[in-house]
Amino acid sequence: MTDIAAPIRAKRVLPGFTLSLGTVLLYMTVIVLLPVLALILKGAEIGPARFWDIITSARTLAALRLTITAALIATAINAVYGLLMAWVLTRYEFPGRRILDALIDVPFALPTAVAGLSLTALFSGNGWFGQLLEPLGISVTYTIWGVALAMSFTSIPFVVRTVQPVLEDLDPAYEQAARTLGASEFTIFRRVVFPQILPAYLAGCTIALARSLGEFGAVVFIAGNLPFKTEIAALLAFIRLEEYDYQGAAAIALVLLFFALILLFVSNRLQARAMRFKER
Amino acid sequence: MTISITGLTKSFDATQVLRGIDLKVEDGELLALLGPSGSGKTTLLRIIAGLEWPDAGQLVVAGQDWLALPAQKRRIGFVFQHYALFPHMTVRDNIAFGLTVRPRSERPAPAQIDATVDNLLNLLQIPHLADRFPGQLSGGQRQRVALGRALAIQPAVLLLDEPFGALDAAIRRDLRRWLREVHEKTGSTTIFVTHDQEEAFELADRVVVMGDGQISQIGTADEIHDHPASAFVAQFMGASITLPVTLRGGRAEAPGLDARELMTCAEADGPGQLHLRPDSIALESDPASPWVLTRKDSNGTDLRLVLTGPDDSQIDVDLPRRGAPALVVGGHFRLRPLWGAMFSDAGPVAPAAPIRLSA
Numbered sequence: 302m303t304d305i306a307a308p309i310r311a312k313r314v315l316p317g318f319t320l321s322l323g324t325v326l327l328y329m330t331v332i333v334l335l336p337v338l339a340l341i342l343k344g345a346e347i348g349p350a351r352f353w354d355i356i357t358s359a360r361t362l363a364a365l366r367l368t369i370t371a372a373l374i375a376t377a378i379n380a381v382y383g384l385l386m387a388w389v390l391t392r393y394e395f396p397g398r399r400i401l402d403a404l405i406d407v408p409f410a411l412p413t414a415v416a417g418l419s420l421t422a423l424f425s426g427n428g429w430f431g432q433l434l435e436p437l438g439i440s441v442t443y444t445i446w447g448v449a450l451a452m453s454f455t456s457i458p459f460v461v462r463t464v465q466p467v468l469e470d471l472d473p474a475y476e477q478a479a480r481t482l483g484a485s486e487f488t489i490f491r492r493v494v495f496p497q498i499l500p501a502y503l504a505g506c507t508i509a510l511a512r513s514l515g516e517f518g519a520v521v522f523i524a525g526n527l528p529f530k531t532e533i534a535a536l537l538a539f540i541r542l543e544e545y546d547y548q549g550a551a552a553i554a555l556v557l558l559f560f561a562l563i564l565l566f567v568s569n570r571l572q573a574r575a576m577r578f579k580e581r
Numbered sequence: 582m583t584i585s586i587t588g589l590t591k592s593f594d595a596t597q598v599l600r601g602i603d604l605k606v607e608d609g610e611l612l613a614l615l616g617p618s619g620s621g622k623t624t625l626l627r628i629i630a631g632l633e634w635p636d637a638g639q640l641v642v643a644g645q646d647w648l649a650l651p652a653q654k655r656r657i658g659f660v661f662q663h664y665a666l667f668p669h670m671t672v673r674d675n676i677a678f679g680l681t682v683r684p685r686s687e688r689p690a691p692a693q694i695d696a697t698v699d700n701l702l703n704l705l706q707i708p709h710l711a712d713r714f715p716g717q718l719s720g721g722q723r724q725r726v727a728l729g730r731a732l733a734i735q736p737a738v739l740l741l742d743e744p745f746g747a748l749d750a751a752i753r754r755d756l757r758r759w760l761r762e763v764h765e766k767t768g769s770t771t772i773f774v775t776h777d778q779e780e781a782f783e784l785a786d787r788v789v790v791m792g793d794g795q796i797s798q799i800g801t802a803d804e805i806h807d808h809p810a811s812a813f814v815a816q817f818m819g820a821s822i823t824l825p826v827t828l829r830g831g832r833a834e835a836p837g838l839d840a841r842e843l844m845t846c847a848e849a850d851g852p853g854q855l856h857l858r859p860d861s862i863a864l865e866s867d868p869a870s871p872w873v874l875t876r877k878d879s880n881g882t883d884l885r886l887v888l889t890g891p892d893d894s895q896i897d898v899d900l901p902r903r904g905a906p907a908l909v910v911g912g913h914f915r916l917r918p919l920w921g922a923m924f925s926d927a928g929p930v931a932p933a934a935p936i937r938l939s940a
């Protein structure tokens with residue numbers, strides 16, 4: 302009879318697993334998890350009835366509706382222009398391409414408040430664009446269009462920078478193969494190129510939407526912040542805080558958090574669907 | 582479809598890749614473009630496909646000027662070196678792609694497309710893989726799918742770029758025989774690019790040897806083997822040994838060399854070069870020969886020998902171990918080549934000797 306051998310503990314090839322994972326977990330807890338947890342606990346103190354009252358109050362609902370509508374408009378615009386920009390930057394060689402490429406990152410680097418101020422200056426009645434638009438009856442500042450504009454400004458790099466590397470890495474042989482098989486250029490894009498960049502594209506659009514929902518600095522300057530009209534949810538939460546209404550602030554913040562989580566979940570499901578061919 | 586190419590040149594920036602290619606491919610022929618990397622063979626194939634455009638020259642297929650046609654209109658089947666299968670489509674959708682992208686008026690009915698794909702899957706012997714994605718296939722299976730996708734559009738010309746380059750030796754051999762069978766069944770004019778001379782000679786009706794952007798020789802396996810048109814072709818055929826010789830009446834003479842087995846050549850008398858392969862030289866003991874056996878190793882099946890001769894020149898000789906004569910290191914041996922190619926420094930006797938097939 303032989304003894305049952307003790308199972309051999311497989312050694313990890315790469316050292317430092319415990320230390321690196323521990324550091325990451327600690328950091329995530331302090332920076333992300335604890336604030337979120339505090340928010341949820343704060344919200345839980347309110348009690349369901351009061352919570353419901355706060356979030357269904359007319360002012361909150363109006364703010365949420367504006368935020369979501371404007372964020373969807375901004376994301377729709379960015380979905381179109383972000384893809385186009387990524388395409389132009391990867392597929393064509395032209396003078397100034399590098400400069401254009403660098404410009405994409407400006408919204409990342411610029412303080413959002415500065416962006417908001419300059420957009421307001423441009424689109425207000427006596428600004429460069431405002432002067433031209435006002436006579437046509439189009440006003441951007443202090444309307445939902447201004448909110449959407451500010452949101453799209455700060456979130457455009459997310460779409461471009463997620464799609465661009467995938468387009469760059471796409472083997473040109475796929476398109477050449479499709480061409481030899483008789484596919485027109487548009488068919489090649491629709492059936493060969495687009496499905497392969499779709500996961501990255503979805504991810505980029507989702508992050509852009511999430512960022513738009515939470516955008517604060519750029520929006521407050523151009524929106525005018527009229528309650529029931531151009532007041533975004535993040536600003537309303539801020540106003541509640543300033544009024545020492547911590548419960549009101551927490552309730553609104555929780556709703557925004559809820560939307561963010563839903564968004565991430567949907568995005569992950571969509572990406573998994575788009576990448577199912579990569580499963581082995 | 583006959584393909585007729587005249588005066589094709591192509592440069593990438595400052596590098597000239599094709600320096601005037603003239604070539605005629607017969608209808609239904611299986612042709613190999615053979616050459617080392619950088620010889621321009623892949624560029625030539627891509628020009629025929631419409632994936633590159635030449636700087637000058639003509640490309641006429643079945644009387645039609647193909648340089649005026651985009652790749653989409655040429656009806657070619659192109660098999661890429663790394664297959665380029667669409668990773669997000671199943672094997673079935675990959676093969677059907679060329680049919681489903683046709684304009685609505687020319688597109689076959691879905692049932693007909695299905696039937697075509699099923700036929701191809703059977704011809705390719707992969708019906709069980711129809712619903713897999715390319716990422717789930719082995720190299721040999723991908724190769725078959727790539728060929729199926731190209732054949733689905735019933736191409737006028739089938740073009741293959743290093744079709745077996747990425748496969749291991751055993752699968753290559755199988756697929757080679759199988760490609761030959763597919764070619765015989767479909768009868769389409771086929772051109773494939775390879776750097777492997779064994780592959781080219783075994784598979785193709787005619788082989789085009791290319792070097793440095795030019796065609797060095799065109800011929801059947803036997804023609805090129807027996808009469809390499811130039812030192813380049815001989816060397817590419819594996820003749821890694823070059824011996825200085827004196828040519829007299831089409832025969833090579835040198836101390837310690839017995840060239841009786843070699844065919845006579847049509848080269849001018851005088852100094853020349855003899856190109857030999859290490860595996861087609863027999864050795865005979867001859868105390869008067871200047872060639873001395875200086876090294877003897879065995880890999881089990883073959884003996885790898887090194888002989889040192891005049892001016893300390895060294896040559897490699899490979900002999901099968903079984904039946905090899907008793908060889909003693911330090912002994913003198915006479916070289917009796919069984920195959921070789923001779924070129925006079927003064928050039929051939931007649932400029933266009935009948936055995937020469939080069940352009």
